[in-house]
Amino acid sequence: MSATRRRRVLLGLALALPVAMLAAASAGSVPLPFFGVLASLLHGTGLGAGAPLPPPSETILWVVRLPRVLLAAVVGGGLAVVGATLQSVFRNPLADSGLLGVGAGAALGAVAAVRLGWAGSTFLALPFAAFAGAMAAVLVLYALSQALGGGTLHGLLLTGISVSALAAAGTSMLLVATEEFRVKTVLFWLAGGLDGRGWVHFRIASILILGGGATLLAAARVLDVLSLGDEEAAALGLPVHAARLVLLALAALVAGAATAAAGSIPFVGLVAPHALRPVAGALGRHLLPAAFLAGALLVVLADLATRVISQNVDLPLGSVTAFVGAPYFLLALRQSETRR
Amino acid sequence: MTAVLEARGLSVRRGARLVVADVSLVLAPGEAVALIGPNAAGKSTLVRALAGLLPPSAGEVRLRGRSLKDCGRDGVARAIALVAPDEAPPATITVAERARLGRYPHRGPLRPFTAEDDTAVARALERSGVATLADRPLATLSAGERQLAALARGLAQEPAILLLDEPAAHLDIGHQLRLFRVLDEVRREGVGVLAVVHDLPRAAAWAERLVLLAGGRVAAEGLPAAVLAGSAAGEAFEVAIRAEQLAGRPVYLFDEKPSPRG
Numbered sequence: 001m002s003a004t005r006r007r008r009v010l011l012g013l014a015l016a017l018p019v020a021m022l023a024a025a026s027a028g029s030v031p032l033p034f035f036g037v038l039a040s041l042l043h044g045t046g047l048g049a050g051a052p053l054p055p056p057s058e059t060i061l062w063v064v065r066l067p068r069v070l071l072a073a074v075v076g077g078g079l080a081v082v083g084a085t086l087q088s089v090f091r092n093p094l095a096d097s098g099l100l101g102v103g104a105g106a107a108l109g110a111v112a113a114v115r116l117g118w119a120g121s122t123f124l125a126l127p128f129a130a131f132a133g134a135m136a137a138v139l140v141l142y143a144l145s146q147a148l149g150g151g152t153l154h155g156l157l158l159t160g161i162s163v164s165a166l167a168a169a170g171t172s173m174l175l176v177a178t179e180e181f182r183v184k185t186v187l188f189w190l191a192g193g194l195d196g197r198g199w200v201h202f203r204i205a206s207i208l209i210l211g212g213g214a215t216l217l218a219a220a221r222v223l224d225v226l227s228l229g230d231e232e233a234a235a236l237g238l239p240v241h242a243a244r245l246v247l248l249a250l251a252a253l254v255a256g257a258a259t260a261a262a263g264s265i266p267f268v269g270l271v272a273p274h275a276l277r278p279v280a281g282a283l284g285r286h287l288l289p290a291a292f293l294a295g296a297l298l299v300v301l302a303d304l305a306t307r308v309i310s311q312n313v314d315l316p317l318g319s320v321t322a323f324v325g326a327p328y329f330l331l332a333l334r335q336s337e338t339r340r
Numbered sequence: 341m342t343a344v345l346e347a348r349g350l351s352v353r354r355g356a357r358l359v360v361a362d363v364s365l366v367l368a369p370g371e372a373v374a375l376i377g378p379n380a381a382g383k384s385t386l387v388r389a390l391a392g393l394l395p396p397s398a399g400e401v402r403l404r405g406r407s408l409k410d411c412g413r414d415g416v417a418r419a420i421a422l423v424a425p426d427e428a429p430p431a432t433i434t435v436a437e438r439a440r441l442g443r444y445p446h447r448g449p450l451r452p453f454t455a456e457d458d459t460a461v462a463r464a465l466e467r468s469g470v471a472t473l474a475d476r477p478l479a480t481l482s483a484g485e486r487q488l489a490a491l492a493r494g495l496a497q498e499p500a501i502l503l504l505d506e507p508a509a510h511l512d513i514g515h516q517l518r519l520f521r522v523l524d525e526v527r528r529e530g531v532g533v534l535a536v537v538h539d540l541p542r543a544a545a546w547a548e549r550l551v552l553l554a555g556g557r558v559a560a561e562g563l564p565a566a567v568l569a570g571s572a573a574g575e576a577f578e579v580a581i582r583a584e585q586l587a588g589r590p591v592y593l594f595d596e597k598p599s600p601r602g
Binding site: 002088091093222227228231239 | 388391393413414415416417418420421422424428429430431432433434437438441442444445447449450475477493497
């Protein structure tokens with residue numbers, strides 16, 4: 001794992017991401033000129049000499065496209081950081097935020113908000129309910145694992161599966177009882193996507209995701225020690241259970257914020273860190289930033305794909321990441337099985 | 341010699357089973373002690389309890405005269421390094437990165453590593469004979485190489501006490517001799533070294549003192565030749581042990597004891 005290769009990977013990602021974001025801001029049902037977008041951004045942010053786009057395009061860029069692309073980047077980066085964290089905490093290269101019950105809890109919260117009619121009447125009720133559901137699921141997971149045996153790795157994993165199954169059961173129950181005209185709102189959210197998201201979504205999500213991600217990065221050494229296994233970590237002086245719970249809480253916060261903002265975006269947390277681990281290295285301080293950039297790139301491109309393809313068919317963002325992620329997952333699985 | 345590590349009437353339970361029972365032993369700075377005993381004698385459990393990883397059900401472990409539970413987890417980790425068989429650390433972490441994590445007890449989660457840490461890590465890699473493997477991910481190593489990488493992590497910790505659980509299990513004879521030479525060097529620098537060793541002649545050749553554990557209790561303790569010649573060793577392993585001299589060095593011969601039949 002040479003340092004030069006690591007730097008090259010990081011640099012490549014750091015260059016690719018803004019280009020992809022520019023492309024994503026340009027493409028869509030109303031195409032905007034790539035360099036015109038760049039000029040408008042330079043002008044609008046005061047970073048350089050540029051010029052605004054003609055009136056309707058300028059509004060489309062700044063009100064619709066830009067917050068959406070930024071949110072895509074933050075959500076993707078957040079999910080990837082969570083995946084990298086959980087893979088170290090659970091010492092399993094194929095771990096994902098699903099293990100924490102975040103997705104299932106968020107779905108339950110979202111469905112409850114729609115069933116109760118809040119989603120239609122109150123601004124941002126759906127994402128907030130989804131976030132509350134995600135956090136509630138993690139709290140239940142924490143309480144149960146403490147009550148059942150003090151938070152061993154194995155116990156956490158199995159408890160997470162049970163909590164997810166319970167939340168999914170609740171979601172189905174509420175969904176069946178929801179009026180048909182409201183079901184579509186939930187389905188759109190469940191399928192994952194960024195339609196109609198604006199600056200307010202980006203602001204709230206980015207504070208939680210970037211804050212949580214930065215804290216995880218600052219605690220990267222704890223993550224590394226923990227990834228050596230409970231016994232070695234304890235022998236190195238780490239309070240294993242407490243450290244694991246803090247890291248899981250931060251991961252849940254980031255994953256909850258990402259899921260609340262964009263619905264379920266599967267496989268990003270799995271693919272981005274998994275693909276980068278061999279080139280970026282296993283240490284948290286190397287892997288987390290690279291995974292963030294890769295996850296951001298992945299979701300920006302996936303969202304771009306949905307908008308280009310959706311001119312013909314409706315294609316949810318979550319489906320795009322799954323179409324890309326599931327085959328990758330299977331290939332990775334086969335590789336790890338044959339290596340054995 | 342004052343003890344740097346001492347167990348007093350130490351008992352450890354795993355579940356309902358009493359695995360270590362009323363063990364008292366002392367490790368002095370610069371001393372080499374081999375812990376021997378048949379399978380399931382409680383050796384690994386005892387080593388982990390000495391490292392503060394398993395709580396005693398009775399008695400206590402004292403580090404420089406203070407009970408381990410008053411030393412704090414990080415205080416213990418700064419003084420005691422445990423090198424145990426691999427728990428399958430992440431496959432992509434490199435030998436050097438793992439050794440560097442041995443500096444965690446000294447730097448904690450946030451303080452940056454310094455030149456002092458770099459020196460300690462480089463020295464540990466060199467000594468363990470894995471300096472040439474420093475940038476290799478652990479997954480690409482053989483079992484023996486991984487074991488030496490684990491030793492490098494322990495040495496990077498720069499402990500006052502080095503505890504090892506079967507450090508030579510996967511090593512070829514050349515690497516075994518190298519390992520015990522390194523342990524001797526470390527010991528001469530004043531580190532108290534206690535190792536679980538399965539190979540009795542190797543244990544006798546290396547250690548200054550043998551502690552024989554059987555059924556969780558200390559069955560015999562003392563100079564290697566005396567412990568292996570004693571009746572307790574033969575009984576514990578259910579073998580007959582005979583010592584001969586060859587080229588001025590003791591050679592041990594083992595024969596299966598016919599199990600007593602009525």
